[in-house]
Amino acid sequence: MAGLRERKKQQTRTHISDVATGLFLERGFDAVTVAEVAEAADVSVNTVYNYFPAKEDLFLDREEEVVERPSERVRSRAPGESAPEAVLRGLRTDIEERQPWAGLGEGYERFVSVAFSAPTLTARLIHMMYRTQQRLAETLAEEAGDPAGDHRAEFIAGQLMAVQGAVYRTAGQCALDAWSVEETARLMLEKLALAETLLSPEVRDYARRPVAG
Template sequence: MAEGLRERKKRQTKQHISDVATGLFMERGFDAVTIAEIAEAAEVSVNTVYNYFPAKEDLFVDREEEVVDRPSRLVRERAAGRSAAQALMDQLRQDIRERHPYVGLTEGYERFRQVIVESPTLMARLFAIQGQTVHRLGATLREEAAADPRDPTPEFIAHQLIGLQNAVLRSIIRGLAEGGGVDEVAEDALRNVGVMESLLSDTVLNYAVKNTP
């Protein structure tokens, strides 16, 4: 169904407000910027900002749903014969090779990370997002593996897989902070993925293999 004019204008307005807010946050830090200042810079009312973004941190994490659902989506869309772990590890390697923003190997990411670290509000939101991601992946694994409702395995595996990804992302942040070049840090990250993958049990590596149609 084609997007109507009204819907397109609303989407464009929301994106414009988000872009303006992000620019201010990058320049001055999250806590130093007010909603009133964002509204003025975006040339909209304060009420309009709140209509699109009920909480201030929503302006910074405007792709939260996409981030939370991404691991689950990758598992749901995995190829036949691939396990959940293989689907996530394959994508992680691809993200690193392509220098995807998801793994922090893009220009300006260090400032983005710094803004988060300097704000207790954003740090709390980040932890909440990580928790939601694990919870949703656990539910997806349970469905994909047709696991018994009382079986804790899907949740435990979700924790391991998301934890592995987070550990690799932290190694990238650390490498860049220590002055490593993007290419060098990316190669180290790919090796780290291999090391961490080797530490996973056969149960985790072969969980929820997708049946061939």
């Protein structure tokens, strides 16, 4: 029964978020109230807030996945692969596979327009980037076994997230300029390849996982 309850809760959460996102994309974030979302989703306002404590959570409902993704790539890196290589490889794979979270889904220009037309959403996106970088720095330090007071993980995380941020901004600008997904992906890969050449050998080799045997 617990499994069924959890599935139903997740279905309700997804339904509310999907309805809200549709309204935001149609009318803009600030023009839609939580009460209107509740009515359209056929739930109470209290139910909406039970699943989404803040209105911004309705639009950015996968924040935790975004924050955790680079760290998860570090933790699951292959033998012989360094932590930065794992992060950049994951980003390259996302682009090659045209993943929507990399800004390569059809209609992404509407998401960008809504996100950057609402100050509270823009602020939330900036905070998400900060959290992602902080989480990655912690993971890097743990995986490398850095002693307390060693700040390399902090600065390496900053460099990696600067690369990711620049590549993602390219997707957003291309979407607003009405580029095709294929054209956008090609430019993103070019920029990513260039960024990799600008990282120092010490950064690229950081926290390399030993090869067994």
